[in-house]
Every structure is written in C-alpha cells, then in structure tokens.
Amino acid sequence: MFNNIFRRTLAASALLIGASVWVAPIAKAADDNGTVSGEVAAINTVDYTAPNQFTLDPTNGNTDQDFGSVVIQNNDNDGWTLTVTSTNNGNLNNATFGNIPYTDFEANRGAGVIDVTITGGADTIEDVAALTCADSTGCTYAITADIAGAAIDGMAAGVYSDLLTFTLTSK
Secondary structure (H helix, E strand, O other), rough: OHHEEEEEEEEHHHHHHHHHHHHHOOOOOOOOOOOOOOOOOOOEEEEEEEEOOOOOOOOEEEEEEEEEEEEEEEEOOOOEEEEEEEEEEEEEEEEOOOEEEEEEEEOOOOOEEEEEOOOOOEEEEEEOOOOOOOOOOOEEEHHHOOOOOOEHHOOOOOEEEEOOOEEEEOO
C-alpha cells in the first residue's frame, strides 16, 4: 500500500510540475516611448555703447557726430520694438549754461538710415514684426546726430551732455 501511495504521489507531483512548466509565462520584450524636447530661451537684450567725449565745433558744427552704437538681440517670432528716450529732449545740456540742440538723430543698421525724432523726449527707432536679430551677433545700429555750429557758437565752455535710454520690447 505504501508503494501504491508513493507511486500516486510521485505521478501527481510529476503532473503538477509538468503543468507548471507548460503554463509558465514566456519571456517577452518590454518597450516604452517618450518625447525628447528642447527649449530655446527667450532673448531680449539691448546694449548701448556711448562714444568718447567729443569736442563741439562752434565754427563748422558737428555733422554726423558719433553718438555711439546699440546692439540688440531678440528672438521673438512676432518681432520687437526699439525706442530711445532723451533725458534732455534732444539737447546736450549744461546745468549752468543751458542747452545745445542736436538734430538729424539717426540710427543706421546697414540696411538704411532711420531718422528718429527725439525732440519730444522719446521716439521709436524701429518696429519689426518678424523674427530678426536672433543670432549670436544680433543687430548693430550706429547712432549719429548733427549739431549746428550756430547752436554751439556763443555758448560757455563746459561739458554738455544728454542721457539716452534705449528700450527693447518683445511683441
């Protein structure tokens, strides 16, 4: 009897092991996916470099006098606006002796001269409705103005200055 029970147990164990092997899951490959992305950060910088102090010429005036340069970088797809503000409403000022007006204030980007009127204190230099000046070198504007000899003639010796503020706004 013991022999019989042993054989049945052995046979049942063999069937159980065989069934377990037969229903065991088959190894399969796993997969997953994801999106790779990068972002270009917004760039909106303006850098004004003022010229060295210059000498005002009461006899001949100062035509196309260097007023420095502005470098802008902007990568807004809708464009940007560059404005300039003059603290002294388009005048070189000496607090004691008064104003010497400058005229024909211009910005030249190499694509043509842009006349700017800042006698009211502020004006738009350029209003762009597209992606421009986005590369690493940006866009450079040479700034010039005319100062008439008659405006300088008869003025007292001293330093006359104006504070120019350039503002770059993304659209």
